[in-house]
Amino acid sequence: MPDDDATRLAALYDAHAAPVWRYVVHLTGDRAGADDVVQETLLRAWRTPRIMAQAPESTRSWMFTVARHLVIDDVRSARRRREIGVAEPPETATSDATDALFEAILIEEALAALSADHRAVVIRAYFGALTVAEIADELDIPQGTVKSRLHYGLRALRLALQEKGVTR
Incomplete structure (x- = not known):
């Protein structure tokens, strides 16, 4: 210029x-x-x-x-x-619950594949957050049996999830 x-x-x-x-x-x-x-x-x-x-x-x-x-x-x-004017900017983006819903269905189906004894122990331990002693008292079985059922129940759950295509 x-x-x-x-x-x-x-x-x-x-x-x-x-x-x-x-x-x-x-x-x-x-x-x-x-x-x-x-x-x-x-x-x-x-x-x-x-x-x-x-x-x-x-x-x-x-x-x-x-x-x-x-x-x-x-x-x-x-x-x-x-453009639509708003008083405040929108909150941060949130993911929808679709993935969580599918995971819940997948876990529910895998739990259904367990025996009733194994399912009862796994559900109380992981979803009920109970200790081995509390599970044993609630189910009126020895603590060693709770530990054994929990061990074999988790192995069976892992296998059921792998059969459904879930990998580590």
């Missing part, structure tokens, strides 16, 4: 940027958007030779008109029509 253009653009900015910015904020209520409109208005003035050739004080009405047209174009734009 020649020095003469730079001087004229600086004069345009000094003379008109603040009033145009206030005008756009008055129209839109959007301070950040007003900065963009003022920038685009000044860019258009710089690209229009007749405006750059005029004295900076005689171009204010032209700049207000350009700024108003930019605001109207933005309001009419497809981007604006498709």
Whole structure:
């Protein structure tokens, strides 16, 4: 940009940027958007030779008109029509429960493949969070039997899950 253009653009900015910015904020209520409109208005003035050739004080009405047209174009734009304003940004994305549902069904089917004795011990230990002693008291069996059924029940559960395609 020649020095003469730079001087004229600086004069345009000094003379008109603040009033145009206030005008756009008055129209839109959007301070950040007003900065963009003022920038685009000044860019258009710089690209229009007749405006750059005029004295900076005689171009204010032209700049207000350009700024108003930019605001109207933005309001009419497809981007604006498709956007929905919200008071607060949405929460972070959450995954749906589909995978958890399929896992629950898979585990339920694998547990159904166990014998009733093994299933009772595994369910109480892992889903009921009971200790070996509590399971033994509840089922009225020795603690060693609980440990044995838990060991063999988990082996059978692992095998049933592997048969359904679940791998480590």
